Amino acid sequence: NAGVTQTPKFRILKIGQSMTLQCTQDMNHNYMYWYRQDPGMGLKLIYYSVGAGITDKGEVPNGYNVSRSTTEDFPLRLELAAPSQTSVYFCASSYSGGTYEQYFGPGTRLTVT
């Protein structure tokens, strides 16, 4: 049981490039989330999904897109990378909403130069 896995661990992008951050969970969780963490700041919710085919915006969705074609996978797409997207990205999943625990992946550190 690997939990939540994220790839890659580190990435450097040039301004204007695109990339996809991968997230996979093997716990059969319905709910999945993407957060970003800027230095010295708390995590902020980018997008979330309550099941395959259903996604919605969080607090800071601009510049990102997501899809959820399977229960296991929830990739985050960055189009036209900007320096403001330099951050650490965390994927998380939970069995349901309410007060169920969210399980986090180890993060992807992204630098845009």
Add this chain to the structure above:
Amino acid sequence: GDSVTQMEGPVTLSEEAFLTINCTYTATGYPSLFWYVQYPGEGLQLLLKATKADDKGSNKGFEATYRKETTSFHLEKGSVQVSDSAVYFCALSDGERVQKLVFGQGTRLTINP
């Protein structure tokens, strides 16, 4: 909007010292409150939670009590160990169906032997 404020870090203590990390929140309604911990190189893990006023969450010797009158959820431990060195995040969720966590900025704790 909802927000969480944690005490500034970093915090450095000696082994067996008493720990308090302050957390206060602003929210409409009646949020659930959480403490998450991030050990070096890992994703966040749920440490404890409380879902209503006067509830006490506890785990691994850590405790926090949901104080509605002071809008606080301070984390305490009576005797810290070197293995408690980590970053601690206070968070709230005001959603019922979808758990959209709002995080504080995190407090880095270092315990010296």
